[in-house]
Amino acid sequence: MRKYTPKDNVQGKSYYTDRFWVAPRVPRMEVEEGSHFANVLKALGKKAKETYIEIGTLVIHIDAKKNLEIIKILKEKCGYTQCSEQSAVDYLANDGEFELFYQLLNITEAKRIRVVCRLKKGAAIESITPLFKSANFAEREMFDMFGIYVNNHPFLKRILMPDDWHGHPLLKTYPLHGDEAASWYEVDKIFGKEYRDVIGPENRDPSRxxxxxxxxxxxxxxxxxxxxxxxxxxxxxxxxxxxxxxxxYTKDSGKQLDERR
Incomplete structure (x- = not known):
């Protein structure tokens, strides 16, 4: 078995990153009074912690414990009847939290809202499957890739990786080419651990x-x-x-016309 290397910050220092380059921030605008988004905020009341507009999309920061309640208001009172995307971002190395987001669409008004909340490591989020059936697979993928548990989900299990897979591949502490368990997974499953010395570990570097x-x-x-x-x-x-x-084309044997025909 190959030597174990710590995975605390395997993607923290990319060799191609310019340390002097700072990514420009997307401009944030305030919600105009009397607009559609202003009516949405009025329906939410004081449930929103922070609100602003980015590239025509209303961004609402909420408490993670109130996600189901707030998204229900947005669907039933504000017309956001479609959840087009739902996932998370790993910020565990910075502050020990995940950032979860829900992308909602109002088809009749052609408006979009992004609901954002923070979730501490080990905490669970409430399922929104009763509101949107599309959230079923999205929440399973979030559990599979990040290890985020979803309360009251109808069938919370891995959706992309095998059920007995070790770790969660979209965590920033997860190596890009898998860990030791990943390098031996197919060998152990197909042939058995006794064949490790015969076959050897899997090469997971696609560029090699x-x-x-x-x-x-x-x-x-x-x-x-x-x-x-x-x-x-x-x-x-x-x-x-x-x-x-x-x-x-390496030979200079072609003809060149002086004039176009």
Whole structure:
């Protein structure tokens, strides 16, 4: 088994990030009086903690314990009858919390609202499946990818990963190519743990190319028989072009017209 490396902050320092570059903030605008969004805030009363408009979308920050109550008001009193998106963002390294968001759509008014709340690690959120059937799979995916538990969900289990998978892949502490359990998962499932020494761990790096692999890659100009051993090197083969189908653009043998016909 390969050496274990700590996963506390495996994605915290990307090698390609410019440390002097600061991402520009999207401009935030206040809600105009008498507008559609102003009527929405009036229906919510004092339940909203913070409100503003970003790119034509009303953003409402709420208490996570009141998510079902507030989204019910938005659906039944404000006409937001569609939940187009629901997920979370991992901010555990910064403040020990997730940021959950619900993207709601009012079809008749062509307006959008994003409901945002913070949830501490280990806490659960109330399911909105009674209001939107589409939230069923979205909440299961949130549980699968982030490990966020959803109370009163009709069937809360993993939806993308196997039921016995270790960890949650969208956490920022989860390695990009999986951990030790991921590298041995298929070997253990298909053959058994006793075959680990025979087969070896799974290579989860999609960009890795073996210089001597003659089974998975075409070797243009260096063609060899399938599965041949080229550890001693291979001989270059000249590339032949068909005069009727293909053109060798490396040769300066074409004609150039002085004038367009």
């Amino acid at each position: 190319i073996d210089r001597y692999d003659t089974k998975r890659f075409s070797r243009v100009g260096y063609e060899v028989p399938f599965g041949a051993d080229i550890s001693e090197g291979e001989k270059e083969n000249p590339i032949e072009y068909s005069e009727t189908i293909l053109v060798d």
